[in-house]
Structure formats: C-alpha cells, structure tokens
Amino acid sequence: MTSSKTNIERIPWWRHLGFPLLTKELTEQANRRRTYVVRFLYAAVLFALGVLAIASDASGQVQIGAGQEIFHNLVHLQFWLVLIFLPATASGALTVEKERDTLSLLLITTIPAWSIVVQKYLSRLLPMLSFLLLGFPLLAVAYSYGGVATSELLGAIGLLMLFAAQVAAVSICASAWFRTTGEAFIATYVILAIMAMFRLWPMSHVGRLAGISNLTPIAALQYAVVIGVVIASLLSMAWGCLERRAFLPPRNVLLQMFRRLDKFYEEINQVTGGIVLVNDGNELPDERPIAWRETSKKSLGTVRYLFRVLTVLEVPILFVAAATNMSMVHNTSSVSTLLFILWVISAAMLCVHASGVIASERSHQTLDPLLTTPLTGADILKQKMAGVRRLIFVLSVPFASIYGFQTWFRGFDIGYVLGSVASAFIFLWLTAWVALWIGLRLSSPMKAVLTSMIAVVLVCAVPLVLESLLGRSSTLIEFWVPQIVGSLSPVNIIQGIESRGRLLNDSHELAFFLQLGMLPLYGLSLILVRGTCLKNADTLLQRLAEDPEASINPRTDEEPANADDRIAAPEPLAAASV
Amino acid sequence: MSFVQIEGLTVSYGKVLAVRGISFEIPKGEVFGFIGPNGAGKSTTIKVLATLLNPDSGRVRIDGIDVPKHPMAIRRRIGYMPDFFGVYEDLSASEYLHFYAAAFQIPRSQRENTIGDVLALTDLTEKAKEPVDSLSRGMKQRLALARVLLHDPDLLLLDEPASGLDPRARIEVRELLKALQGMGKTILISSHILHELAQLCTRIGIIEAGQMVTAGSLEEIYDSLGLLQVVHTQILNLSDDILSKLRATPGVASVETQVDRVSIQMRAGELTAEDLLDKIHSHGARIRMFQPEAMDMETAFMKLTEGKTA
Numbered sequence: 008m009t010s011s012k013t014n015i016e017r018i019p020w021w022r023h024l025g026f027p028l029l030t031k032e033l034t035e036q037a038n039r040r041r042t043y044v045v046r047f048l049y050a051a052v053l054f055a056l057g058v059l060a061i062a063s064d065a066s067g068q069v070q071i072g073a074g075q076e077i078f079h080n081l082v083h084l085q086f087w088l089v090l091i092f093l094p095a096t097a098s099g100a101l102t103v104e105k106e107r108d109t110l111s112l113l114l115i116t117t118i119p120a121w122s123i124v125v126q127k128y129l130s131r132l133l134p135m136l137s138f139l140l141l142g143f144p145l146l147a148v149a150y151s152y153g154g155v156a157t158s159e160l161l162g163a164i165g166l167l168m169l170f171a172a173q174v175a176a177v178s179i180c181a182s183a184w185f186r187t188t189g190e191a192f193i194a195t196y197v198i199l200a201i202m203a204m205f206r207l208w209p210m211s212h213v214g215r216l217a218g219i220s221n222l223t224p225i226a227a228l229q230y231a232v233v234i235g236v237v238i239a240s241l242l243s244m245a246w247g248c249l250e251r252r253a254f255l256p257p258r259n260v261l262l263q264m265f266r267r268l269d270k271f272y273e274e275i276n277q278v279t280g281g282i283v284l285v286n287d288g289n290e291l292p293d294e295r296p297i298a299w300r301e302t303s304k305k306s307l308g309t310v311r312y313l314f315r316v317l318t319v320l321e322v323p324i325l326f327v328a329a330a331t332n333m334s335m336v337h338n339t340s341s342v343s344t345l346l347f348i349l350w351v352i353s354a355a356m357l358c359v360h361a362s363g364v365i366a367s368e369r370s371h372q373t374l375d376p377l378l379t380t381p382l383t384g385a386d387i388l389k390q391k392m393a394g395v396r397r398l399i400f401v402l403s404v405p406f407a408s409i410y411g412f413q414t415w416f417r418g419f420d421i422g423y424v425l426g427s428v429a430s431a432f433i434f435l436w437l438t439a440w441v442a443l444w445i446g447l448r449l450s451s452p453m454k455a456v457l458t459s460m461i462a463v464v465l466v467c468a469v470p471l472v473l474e475s476l477l478g479r480s481s482t483l484i485e486f487w488v489p490q491i492v493g494s495l496s497p498v499n500i501i502q503g504i505e506s507r508g509r510l511l512n513d514s515h516e517l518a519f520f521l522q523l524g525m526l527p528l529y530g531l532s533l534i535l536v537r538g539t540c541l542k543n544a545d546t547l548l549q550r551l552a553e554d555p556e557a558s559i560n561p562r563t564d565e566e567p568a569n570a571d572d573r574i575a576a577p578e579p580l581a582a583a584s585v
Numbered sequence: 586m587s588f589v590q591i592e593g594l595t596v597s598y599g600k601v602l603a604v605r606g607i608s609f610e611i612p613k614g615e616v617f618g619f620i621g622p623n624g625a626g627k628s629t630t631i632k633v634l635a636t637l638l639n640p641d642s643g644r645v646r647i648d649g650i651d652v653p654k655h656p657m658a659i660r661r662r663i664g665y666m667p668d669f670f671g672v673y674e675d676l677s678a679s680e681y682l683h684f685y686a687a688a689f690q691i692p693r694s695q696r697e698n699t700i701g702d703v704l705a706l707t708d709l710t711e712k713a714k715e716p717v718d719s720l721s722r723g724m725k726q727r728l729a730l731a732r733v734l735l736h737d738p739d740l741l742l743l744d745e746p747a748s749g750l751d752p753r754a755r756i757e758v759r760e761l762l763k764a765l766q767g768m769g770k771t772i773l774i775s776s777h778i779l780h781e782l783a784q785l786c787t788r789i790g791i792i793e794a795g796q797m798v799t800a801g802s803l804e805e806i807y808d809s810l811g812l813l814q815v816v817h818t819q820i821l822n823l824s825d826d827i828l829s830k831l832r833a834t835p836g837v838a839s840v841e842t843q844v845d846r847v848s849i850q851m852r853a854g855e856l857t858a859e860d861l862l863d864k865i866h867s868h869g870a871r872i873r874m875f876q877p878e879a880m881d882m883e884t885a886f887m888k889l890t891e892g893k894t895a
Binding site: 291292293294295296297299300304305368371372373374375376377378379380381382383549550551552553554557 | 632635636637638639651652653654655656657660661663665666667669670671672673675676680683684685687688689690693729732
C-alpha cells in the first residue's frame with residue numbers, strides 16, 4: 008500500500024498533462040448523435056436570427072454604418088446562446104459520474120483530482136468555443152457594413168470567450184458540489200445570477216459594447232485578470248470538494264425542503280395551540296388510487312401545501328391592491344406587474360408538476376407495475392392530473408383576485424373580464440397538458456421540466472422576436488404582418504387584455520381584438536393536445552393498447568367463450584389458500 | 586392446452602433484434618424457469634407477456650387469449666414483478682397494497698381481508714405501517730410479491746425476483762414461491778441463480794441472443810445432453826466386491842473412491858437415485874450416507890450457451 012502510494016506521489020505534475028480523460032470525453036461526444044444535433048440547432052438558430060437581423064437592418068440596401076446595431080444584436084445573441092447551452096452540457100460533467108457510480112473508478116486512477124476537474128472543464132468548454140466560432144462569419148458580415156471598430160470586434164470576441172470560460176467554471180463547480188445534474192443545473196443559474204448582481208461577469212459589458220473600444224489595453228487586461236481569478240477560484244473550489252462530495256447518498260431535495268417547511272410550520276403552529284384548519288382527507292384510496300396518491304401524498308397536491316402556496320401568492324396581491332385603493336400607489340400598473348409575476352410563477356409550477364407526474368414514475372421505475380393494472384391509459388393520465396387540477400384551482404384564486412381588483416379600480420368591462428378569465432383558463436391548462444405530453448415522451452424528470460419550460464419560453468418569445476425583426480423592415484413586409492405575428496405571443500395577448508381598461512383608443516382597440524382573436528387558437532391547441540394525450544395514452548405510456556378491430560370476446564375462435572370468465576370481477580385471494 | 590403459448594415471437598428495439606422467433610409453452614400450474622445471460626431477451630419476452638411491449642411478429646397467448654389484441658383482459662390474469670422494485674417513498678406498505686388493490690378494482694369491502702391475507706402469506710403483517718422505503722431489499726421483494734397476488738392472478742411473471750438479495754432473503758423468497766406453486770399458480774420466473782431454479786422449476790427454457798436454445802423438463806434436458814448425475818455415499822463395509830458390483834450396475838457410468846466417500850456417476854435417464862439406493866442395499870452394503878447432488882444445471886447452461894447477446 009505504502010509503496011504504491013509513494014509511487015503515485017512520485018509522478019511529476021507535468022506527466023498528468025496527457026489529459027486521457029479529456030481525450031475520452033471528446034471522443035465520446037464525437038460519437039454521440041446528440042452532439043451534431045445540438046451543433047446544428049445552435050447554428051440554425053444563430054444564422055436564422057443573424058440573417059433576419061442583417062436583412063431587416065440593411066433594408067435591402069447597404070447602409071454605411073448600419074453594422075454596429077447588427078453587430079451588437081449578434082453579440083447579444085451569442086451571449087444568450089452560451090447562457091442557455093453551456094450550463095445544460097457542463098453542469099452534468101461530474102454529477103453524471105456520481106449518478107452512474109463511476110466517479111469512484113475515476114478517483115482510484117492515477118489522475119489527480121485537480122486534473123479530473125480541469126479535464127472535465129475543458130471537455131465542456133472546448134466544444135462551446137467551437138460553437139462560438141460558428142458565429143464569427145456573421146460578425147465579419149456586420150463588421151463589413153461599417154460602424155464597428157476593430158478593437159470593438161476583438162473585445163467582443165474576447166468577452167464572449169471569457170464569458171464561456173466563466174459559465175463553464177460555474178457549472179463544473181456546481182457539478183462537483185451537488186449530487187444530481189438537476190441540482191447542479193439550477194445552482195449554476197443561481198450562482199450566475201449572484202455574479203450578475205455583483206457585475207462579476209463579462210455580460211455586464213455587453214450593454215455598453217461601444218465602450219469596449221475605448222478600453223485601454225491595460226484596463227482590458229485588468230478586467231480579464233479579475234474574471235480569470237474568478238474562474239481559477241471556481242475550479243479550485245471544485246477541486247476541493249470533488250473527493251469530499253463524491254459519495255453523497257441520493258436524496259429527494261424537494262421532499263426534504265417540504266419536510267423542513269413542515270417542521271417550521273409545526274413549530275410556528277405551537278403559538279396558536281396547534282390549530283388544524285384543513286385536514287388532508289382520505290387515509291386510504293377509494294376507486295381512484297392514482298388521484299388519491301396525487302392529492303393526498305404528493306407535496307404539490309395536498310391541501311396543506313397548496314394552502315401555503317395560496318397564502319404566499321395571495322398576500323402580496325392583497326397588500327398591493329390595498330395600497331392602490333388607499334392611493335399610496337397612483338396607478339394600477341403595480342397590480343399588472345404582479346399579474347405578470349404570477350404568470351411566471353404559475354407557468355414554472357405547472358411545468359414542474361405536470362411534466363414530472365409520469366417522468367418521475369419512469370425514473371423511479373414504478374410505472375411498469377402500474378401499467379399492468381386494468382386501469383385504462385386515459386384513466387391513468389386523468390388521475391395523474393388530479394394534483395395538477397388542484398394546483399390550477401389554487402392558482403386561479405390569485406388570478407381572480409387581480410382581475411377582481413382591476414375591475415373594481417377601472418370599472419366593469421365585459422371584454423376585459425371575459426378575456427382575462429378565458430386567458431387564465433386556456434393558458435394554465437395548456438401549459439399543464441403540454442408539460443404532461445413532454446413528460447410522457449421523456450424518461451428523465453429533469454429533462455422533462457427543462458424542456459417544458461423551454462417550450463413555454465419559445466412560444467412566448469419567438470413571435471415577439473419575429474415581430475421585432477419583421478417590424479424593422481417596413482418596405483419588405485406589409486405593416487400588419489408583424490402585428491399579427493406578435494399577437495401570437497401569449498405575452499402580447501395577456502398584455503393586450505391587461506392594458507384594455509387603460510388605453511382605449513382606436514389602434515389599441517384593434518390590437519386588443521387581434522390579440523383576443525388569438526385566444527381561440529390557443530383554446531383549440533388545448534383541445535388538440537389534451538385529446539392527443541388521452542387518445543394515445545396507452546402508446547405514450549408505452550404499453551399495449553386494446554386492438555379496436557379485435558373481437559369483443561377475448562377468447563380465441565378455437566376455444567368457445569367461457570361462461571364464468573373472470574374478466575369482469577376479479578375474485579379476492581382465498582384465505583384458505585393462505 | 587398450455588396456459589402460456591408463445592410461437593415465433595420476434596421483438597426489436599429499433600434496429601436491434603432482441604428476441605428472434607422464440608417458441609415455448611407453459612402448462613397450467615407449472616413453474617417455468619427462464620434462464621439466459623444478460624441481454625439474452627428474457628426481460629423482453631416477459632414484458633411482452635406483461636402487455637408492456639408490442640411484438641413485431643409471432644403469436645402470444647395466455648389462457649387462450651391473444652395478448653396484443655386483448656391486453657386489458659390479460660392484465661386481470663397476470664401478476665407482473667419487474668426486476669427492480671421502484672419505491673413510492675410517500676406510502677406505507679399497507680397504503681401501497683391498498684393503492685394497487687384499488688387499481689385492480691378489488692371491491693372496497695374485500696380489500697382489508699385480501700391485504701391481510703397477502704401480508705400474512707409474505708410474512709409482512711408486522712411491517713404494514715412501515716414506510717416502503719424503510720424496508721430491507723428482501724422485504725421489498727416480498728412486498729412486491731404480495732402486490733402481484735392481490736387480484737389472485739393465474740399467471741405470475743417474475744423477472745429476477747431473487748437478484749441482489751442476501752442468502753436469507755433469497756431462501757425466504759424461494760420458500761414463498763414454493764408456497765405459490767402449491768397454490769396452483771402458473772409461474773414464469775427468470776433468474777441467474779441456476780441451482781435455485783433447479784430446486785423450484787418443473788420446466789426450464791434456456792435463451793441466448795434472443796433465441797431459445799432448449800426448453801423442457803430438467804430430466805429431458807440432461808438426457809439430451811448426456812449429462813451425468815453424481816451421488817455421494819459412505820459405505821461402512823466397503824470392499825472390492827461391492828465396488829465391482831456397483832461398477833457393473835446398469836446405468837452407472839463410473840465409481841470413484843475418495844478418502845471419506847464413494848462418488849457414483851450415473852446416467853439419469855437409465856437409473857434413478859432411489860433405484861441406485863436399492864441396488865447398493867442388494868449388494869450387501871451398509872450405508873451411512875447417501876447424498877444425490879442436485880442436477881448440474883450450471884454444466885447444462887455452459888454446454889448449451891456460448892455467451893452471445895442479442
């Protein structure tokens with residue numbers, strides 16, 4: 008033992024620079040089809056938006072000096088793409104090894120911990136840098152239009168690379184600390200948000216890109232050194248905790264959080280003498296066992312937890328409404344802001360809950376036994392949605408409060424009332440069913456949650472981006488096309504309904520009806536998605552569906568039907584046989 | 586007519602052909618052992634029977650009912666236990682069984698009695714109120730068996746029920762399966778623990794690379810392979826005369842004297858252990874120990890398979 012350890016210690020540090028782990032990681036990535044799909048998607052998004060930006064800004068004729076705005080848009084776009092793509096790939100670098108129990112195998116090799124961290128870091132950073140290279144031709148086009156200084160171009164490229172290096176370092180640090188990829192992924196964004204607050208990231212310079220060209224070489228170097236120190240510190244932290252946190256037992260973070268919350272509430276409840284407002288109902292299932300579990304055992308389904316959620320959401324609304332009523336706040340826009348915050352929270356909660364109902368059963372390997380019960384696929388899905396239905400019911404209360412207060416403050420308007428109630432009903436249910444459908448198609452709950460959230464963001468953002476890009480080119484496209492495209496975004500629809508009571512003139516009236524007209528489209532989508540899920544429930548759940556062309560009698564033709572077929576009523580296990 | 590009939594079953598996952606036209610039958614009340622290396626197609630075949638996978642081709646019937654055409658009717662007749670026990674960490678053992686009793690549409694008035702019965706049968710009555718995730722792995726396996734018995738199915742599909750269990754838990758599960766066999770259940774069980782299957786199964790099927798290598802009773806398989814059964818015996822008045830008479834006994838392949846025993850190798854098709862015992866007596870030998878070895882399934886398995894996967 009001692010001699011082998013001594014041998015390992017004698018290996019000089021430079022011998023570890025062969026980076027076998029990096030070679031293996033890059034080879035693995037090259038062998039995966041996903042790598043090429045992601046690269047294609049990245050390039051497709053980048054070039055599609057880039058070409059649109061160039062086409063709309065140039066307006067069909069070369070305008071000298073128009074390059075700066077295009078350049079800024081493209082750099083912004085690259086920053087956002089790094090922010091979206093890199094944590095998704097890098098936060099799993101070490102957690103995947105933990106989840107597969109392969110980190111221990113890595114740690115017993117002669118590769119030191121610092122080298123594992125560095126190799127994992129580079130294995131995620133290098134592909135991202137190659138992604139960034141894809142955007143350089145577009146930057147060159149923008150540069151050729153003029154208006155961009157060479158130093159500005161070089162500065163932006165440097166910032167982009169520095170930013171990618173920093174995001175990768177944050178992801179690796181989170182990956183070394185946390186047990187699961189999901190936890191590491193969320194932690195990456197939390198850390199990045201904190202860094203953004205303290206302006207400890209290059210993205211804060213993007214807003215004033217023009218200023219980059221004015222940076223002296225020394226100031227630029229100083230800034231690069233600061234970010235470099237941040238990156239080195241993050242990697243050192245990852246190195247420090249890699250071995251200590253290599254063998255963490257798996258745990259359900261959400262469940263632990265709720266249990267701690269329970270304990271806290273119980274302690275507080277001692278003050279009131281242990282009053283129980285709502286009892287969590289049935290102890291045992293009736294005829295709908297899945298619905299029973301979803302509403303009495305799952306944390307986001309029980310009345311107790313939902314009541315707490317309702318309290319957290321409702322109190323600020325009541326507070327702001329009271330302040331508005333007492334003229335402490337002079338307009339109703341603060342209530343509207345609350346409405347948008349409520350929409351974001353509601354969408355996130357629905358994505359988490361609805362996408363996980365089936366995906367979590369798959370990941371816990373509890374779905375197969377459930378699928379061999381005589382419950383129909385549609386029934387399983389409907390029962391699974393029982394908890395989501397409760398959540399939507401609870402979320403409807405703060406929505407109703409906001410709409411009620413707005414009607415009170417602005418006066419009764421049937422258009423506003425109908426539009427707001429319909430938008431809440433349609434968008435909440437549509438989010439839930441789309442998330443469920445995504446959860447049915449993906450095996451990992453984390454992937455299902457993220458995909459659902461990305462889907463919601465895309466549905467909201469894509470029409471807005473297109474509206475913005477198309478709107479700049481009035482000569483190429485008729486003026487009403489961008490407006491119609493923009494009206495497709497739920498953000499515009501909700502905003503349109505919300506501004507209904509305040510801005511009543513002809514153009515806003517037209518926009519309001521245009522946006523309201525899009526609601527039936529989403530209503531139809533809801534019916535389609537729900538119908539598809541229920542109709543193809545068995546196939547989506549991955550089990551055999553009843554053959555519609557099969558005879559009613561399940562017995563074959565060769566064998567006559569048995570009169571005492573037990574299909575209708577299963578007999579209980581006879582006590583005598585025990 | 587056999588209770589389970591599989592003819593020319595073919596199943597693929599994308600381009601990978603997992604099961605390649607296998608056929609076998611299981612008569613009612615038999616325990617069928619499904620043996621094969623990892624990736625041979627055992628779990629895939631069981632999943633087809635459990636209505637979880639659609640076969641590409643072939644006929645699959647349980648109790649005369651076509652499985653792909655009438656999956657709902659099949660689900661009432663089978664109890665499926667996968668190779669991994671997924672935990673509902675928010676339920677107790679009793680709640681877990683109540684959950685499945687309701688899913689199997691057992692009338693509410695009968696549930697308490699039925700659950701009491703299956704808990705007693707699996708020796709889990711005292712653990713009824715314990716959370717499922719706090720149970721040991723052996724207890725979880727027994728709880729899974731309790732679950733599959735709730736609706737009193739005719740056919741039990743057990744995928745590696747003893748995998749990962751310690752020796753005590755394995756013996757408990759084996760005894761439980763013997764009790765179920767005594768209750769007349771038809772059981773299809775896949776396992777890697779060959780000698781345990783030999784003690785339990787009335788028929789076995791050996792599958793490799795998605796193809797059935799052989800199927801039948803143990804004796805039929807040993808006969809077809811020309812395998813020998815070994816009997817260890819201690820004879821107090823051992824002499825050359827007794828040894829030569831033993832060697833001349835029809836069905837005995839060889840007799841080997843060791844320090845403390847005589848090992849007799851016999852051809853199972855020609856001579857049974859009981860007949861051999863009578864013969865030794867008739868040769869005037871006084872026997873202190875007579876111990877037939879369990880049939881050597883490992884030898885049969887190694888002889889029939891080549892370690893290929895689908």
